[in-house]
Amino acid sequence: MNQSTFLQILPFIILSAGIVVAILVEIFTTKGKALLPAFFSVLFLANSLLSLAQINVSSNLYQMLALGGKAAFFNFIFSIGALIAVMSSVNYVKKYGANFGEYYILLASSVLGMMLMAGALDLFVVFLGLEVMSINFYILAGINRKKKTANEASLKYFLLGAFATGFVVYGIGLIYGSAGNTNLNFIINNFTRLLKMPLFVIGLGLFFVGFSFKIAAFPFHMWVPDVYQGAATSVTGLMSTIGKAAAFSVLIFAISPVTFNGAEHIFRPYFATLAILSTLYASIVAIAQTNLKRMLAYSSIVHAGYMSIGLAAGNVYSVAGIIFYLAAYTFMNLGAFGVIAIVEDENDGKTDLKAFAGLHKKNPMLAGFMALFMFALAGIPPLAGFFGKYYVFVGAIKQNLLYLALVGITASLISVYFYLRVVVYMYFKDEEEDFEIKTDYPGMFAVLVSGIFVLIFGVFPSILMKLITSVLR
């Protein structure tokens, strides 16, 4: 290993060494819960800068991990997202009753799993990265074992997640058997030949079904509302954004043979069905939700549907669109969950619409940011969400999939209703519940950072898009 390789894997080394150091801090001192948030914030900041600096590198580690390029871009999103999540956790976990140092260790470990997934060049690494991420999410969802809601969320997440893992593992088994290799580049280069084997097609199908659970697309979504509502708000923010981005980073890799080898897209009907069902079903059901966390859970299904439109189109443009969308979605959603985490009270209350009525009088700044995130999620130009959708839909149209773009546009029209309802409640309704929102500086900082990113992505989308296309090559 030479010096440049060492520099390129530095984000992994920093994060894993940081986790080990944090465990030692937690064992030998009692100050873990005070020290670790700051420690991991610095670490994630360093990692995001390092990843950004390596975006033009193209290298790999033992043919197992890709370094630089797309992986570096994803690592950047993961690190910034995790930084925001840590910030909004600091005061929230005290309210939630889970103010442990271990919370941050588990959070950092899940990010390590995501980085492995995004950089995977081998099905071994895909599988282990997925599991490192998922196991930490199961624990984080149930971190307060005194709460019924947390336990329920954790059990449901675990049972369906482990079931999905079973599919992924069996699929990998069949892929390995028919290809004779687990190297992703090998599989992609021989894709057309392998497609002639029924065993390979079934294996790939099972693999995609397993990942459809992880991205929470429609027929595989049943765990999402309960888990997102029952888990701690900061954890929900984490797994609905960068966790989903990590799962998509694998799917993007898996459809790249179509994009770069000109193979016929045999999985288009599958992703198209997912997209149509997720967007239409979830955007209609979301209208009936009064709990904001549950509403955002359905909204995340809708967004998974929009991104599946990109997977169905499968050209370079739409893949770049998905990555842009993932980055934008990460910041809008983390911001929205950050606001909910600040408003939420000690007993998991104040997460429904009523609690947000008249928020602008109580805390104009918070209300302003929430409105920004809701507009962005609804896809109102010129905010980040609009360009995410725009790129994905244009990708679909370029592939002659006009009907998918039309379905997407219909769903986004429906979903404007429930996003704007939040804004209406905040600005045009009188306060219904009298309670005070405690000032939470780290939480506000997290919301502020997300807000800034949403604005940057919205105002200068072309810069980011250029960066992403250069990464994809």
Next chain:
Amino acid sequence: MIHVSLTHYLVVSAFLFSFGLYGVVTRKNAVMVLMGIELILNSANINFVAFSKFGNYGLNGQIMALFVIILAAAEAAIALAIVLNIYKTFAHVDVDKINNLKE
């Protein structure tokens, strides 16, 4: 003379997979659902090891099987801790009746 070929192993594996699937879908006890998942993981392991030998692909199938066993151990530890917590708060482990969150 009957030969035991790859096909035989794959059929055993497919059988276990289908039954694991059936178990996960029909059983109500959370622990039983977990056992169904263990069955699915094991069926995948037969595939890995069988392909590794008959396909002459080297050792990576066996190593994947090893990682799957590691995963199963980690998952079992977490899952059973979660099940215990469920039992403490709900006083039962019936997956169908764990429905406190709003629909």
Next chain:
Amino acid sequence: MSLNVILFFVLALIAAVSSVMMITRRQAVISALFLVINFFALAGIYLLLQAQFIAVVQVIVYAGAIMVLFLFVIMLINTETEEKFLERAKSFKIFAIAIALLVFAEMAYAILHAHPSALLPKISENVSNGTIQSVGKALYTDYVVPFEAAGFLLLSATIGALILAKKKFD
């Protein structure tokens, strides 16, 4: 018929029957014991496939550690027999059986129509011999990245089990 063939069919039969028994028993303890039998049969199958190390790990980790954990939890939470499992919504059960059969049929089809080259038995004695030495060497050379990742997986699981079961709340 050689010994290998007889052994395979006996083990496969044990694995299949024990899995069916495991899924259909009402009492979780009995199911767990059938699962242990199933794991032992699979360990035998791994031995037939010359995966000695995996066979040993299967017995020690799966049958030994994981199932003991399962039995502990089953005894601890003292689940009464799942009432009405057998009478449970017939249509639902038929649906589940249909799904299982469909998956099985699909796989059987794929297996029987697989690429002939993948199904030819071409065993080379020196390559896929899964002794501890060869598996260990591969783990620490070609597969060092997943190996480290597996280390972090176990680390997280340890922390998680502790925090979920033992953490003191203030």
